[in-house]
Amino acid sequence: MAAALELIPMMFYSQISKKISSLQLLSISAIFFSVKMLTMALAPNAGWLVASNAMQICAYALYAISSIYFTNQAVRPHNRVMAQELQVGAGEAGFMIGSLTGGIVLDHSSIRVLLWIGVVVTIAGSAVMLSAISLFRKNRAAMSN
Numbered sequence: 001m002a003a004a005l006e007l008i009p010m011m012f013y014s015q016i017s018k019k020i021s022s023l024q025l026l027s028i029s030a031i032f033f034s035v036k037m038l039t040m041a042l043a044p045n046a047g048w049l050v051a052s053n054a055m056q057i058c059a060y061a062l063y064a065i066s067s068i069y070f071t072n073q074a075v076r077p078h079n080r081v082m083a084q085e086l087q088v089g090a091g092e093a094g095f096m097i098g099s100l101t102g103g104i105v106l107d108h109s110s111i112r113v114l115l116w117i118g119v120v121v122t123i124a125g126s127a128v129m130l131s132a133i134s135l136f137r138k139n140r141a142a143m144s145n
Helices: 002-011 013-019 022-042 046-057 060-074 077-108 111-144
Strands: none
Touching: 002 013, 002 046, 002 060, 013 022, 013 060, 022 046, 022 060, 022 111, 046 060, 060 077, 077 111
């Protein structure tokens, strides 16, 4: 389900990005990651868990495509491939660390505990991302003056 939902913004990204910048879309994505995780942690049953996955359309789907566009806009042409590889590598490292630590938590606790740890980590990650976007905007504005 999540993969199918991710295709929608990816197919229409060029039209969306004409009205909303990649930085704004990354900010929206960060917020939706946190909202999705909180909704999953508060879900009273499996139906709510499935419904919360619908937020994937504004969470990972927007992040995946916006981050590529942002990298192409923010990095000099001769460094773009390296920047995108660093971005992919960081994501893969996060997936591996998250899977490993998630498995350890599940071995010693419950899915509820894992979900609440996910909420804390996701909110922290969103805060870092929003702060970095704000810092990037300030630096870009200072450089253009």
